[in-house]
Each structure stands twice: as C-alpha cells, then as structure tokens.
Amino acid sequence: MVSVKKIVLDVLKPHQPNALEFSKAIAKAGADYRVHLLVLEMDENTETIQIEIEGNAIDFKTIQSAITDMGGSLHSIDEVEVQNEADAG
Amino acid sequence: MSLLNQARFLLDITRTHDIVRRYFVVNGFDGALTMLGLIIGFLVSAPANLSVIINVCLGAAIALGVSGMSSAYISESAERRRALGKLEQAMISDLHESAHGDATRWVPLLIALVNGLAPFVISLLILLPLWIFDAGISLPVPPLYAAIIVALLLIFLLGVFLGRIAGTSWLRSGIQTLLVAVVTAVLIYLFAGH
Numbered sequence: 528m529v530s531v532k533k534i535v536l537d538v539l540k541p542h543q544p545n546a547l548e549f550s551k552a553i554a555k556a557g558a559d560y561r562v563h564l565l566v567l568e569m570d571e572n573t574e575t576i577q578i579e580i581e582g583n584a585i586d587f588k589t590i591q592s593a594i595t596d597m598g599g600s601l602h603s604i605d606e607v608e609v610q611n612e613a614d615a616g
Numbered sequence: 617m618s619l620l621n622q623a624r625f626l627l628d629i630t631r632t633h634d635i636v637r638r639y640f641v642v643n644g645f646d647g648a649l650t651m652l653g654l655i656i657g658f659l660v661s662a663p664a665n666l667s668v669i670i671n672v673c674l675g676a677a678i679a680l681g682v683s684g685m686s687s688a689y690i691s692e693s694a695e696r697r698r699a700l701g702k703l704e705q706a707m708i709s710d711l712h713e714s715a716h717g718d719a720t721r722w723v724p725l726l727i728a729l730v731n732g733l734a735p736f737v738i739s740l741l742i743l744l745p746l747w748i749f750d751a752g753i754s755l756p757v758p759p760l761y762a763a764i765i766v767a768l769l770l771i772f773l774l775g776v777f778l779g780r781i782a783g784t785s786w787l788r789s790g791i792q793t794l795l796v797a798v799v800t801a802v803l804i805y806l807f808a809g810h
Binding site: 539540541543544548570571572573595596597598600 | 628629630631702703706707708709711713714715716
C-alpha cells in the first residue's frame, strides 16, 4: 500500500483563524500529524502560508477539508513524500 | 467542539469579543437606568398599586430586551455580511461553507442575545424586591427603595466590570457609574418631583 508520509502545501488564508489555530485544526485531522506552518506573505486581509504535514498515512482529503473549513484556499501541492509500505517491509 | 468553545471560536475569528462586551455594558446600563428612572418616577408620583408598578417595569424590561435583540441582530448581520463579502473578495473564493460563513450566520445571533438579555436580566434583578414583597415576604426596607438599592448596586458592579477591563481602579470606575445613576435620580426628582 502506498502511503503519503509528507506533504507541503501552499495556501492562501484570511488572517483569522491565526496561524496557531489553523495548524492545530489541520493537526487534528489525523492522529499522528505533525504540522509545520510558515507565513510567506502578509496582505491587508490575507496571508500566504506554507504548511508542511508529516504523518504515517496522510489523508489529503481531510486536510483539504480542514483548510476549506477554516476559510483557506489551497493553491498548490509543492512537495510530496510517499512510500510503498510493501517494499519497505 | 463544545457549544461554548464554538461560540468563542466564532467570536475569535470575527474579533467581536470587544463588541459583545461593549453591548453587554451599554445595554445593561440602559436597562438599569431605565428601571431606576421608572421606580423613582413612581416614588415621586401619587402612590400606585405595586402590581401596576411591576407590570409597567416588566413591560419596559421586555421592550428593552426585544429592542436590544432586534437592533443588534439587524446591524450586526449587515456588518458581518459586509465583512464576509470583503474577505471573499480578497480570497477570491466563496467562504459561505467555511468557519467565516458560520460566523456570519451565528455571531449576529450571539451579539443580539447578549444585547437583549443584558438589559432584560438586569431589569428583572432590579424588580426582584418588588416581586418578593408582592409575594407576601416582608423586606427590611420598602420595596421601591429596595429596588433602587439593587439598581444602584448593579450599576456600581457594571462600573467595577469596566474598571477591570480597562485595568484601572475598580472602585473609581464603580463610583463613576454610580455618580451617573445619582445624577439621573437628581434630574428625575427635579423634573418629575414637582
């Protein structure tokens, strides 16, 4: 089975919820998610952020839904790390 | 997320904590002063039946509550919709299904509840001595004076609350609001007492 281990996303979001609440909401989407959020650019009403998520089996759809729920908009998937678990064993 | 946490989160993302607090104090103060004015008005008038006084004050309390709720809801709905539209323009996306959309629907209701309940509940507290006396329980002071004491106490407490928010002396702030109540009482005596 192929699992996503790491994903880096480029997201546009409103100032609120703030970076801390935003990353917490994404981390809550999975039991072992580790989130690293970096603010790349600040505008009057929005900010461009880069979110790096690491986990054992990342579910992209739940992350996308968490981002949309917080009012964010996914711009691009900048980096992905996947692993074939069968090969790994 | 619990209902309280959800409400706190929605107030957080819309940054409306301050507005809720302001509405609570402003309209609570309105309620307390209105009741104080009515009761002093009855005191300086020809003696009236206690049930009449209670009904008049209760009518005013309900009107204050409904007025507070409806006016806050209408104005806050418009403000929230405007803010959402501005944010949607900046994000170039539809945010109705997001937390911001939820906030646009729920925050006006929350603010309306606070704005309506603050004067209503404060008025009911001021009327409490009148009800107690009407139920046949004796009070150490006449019921109208007891209601005035409760009103002054609540007005003082609103001042204390404001002082704590501002981080200044709670006593000074409490006395300031109490002075407003005293000035109101003097004005009523001057204009209605003759």
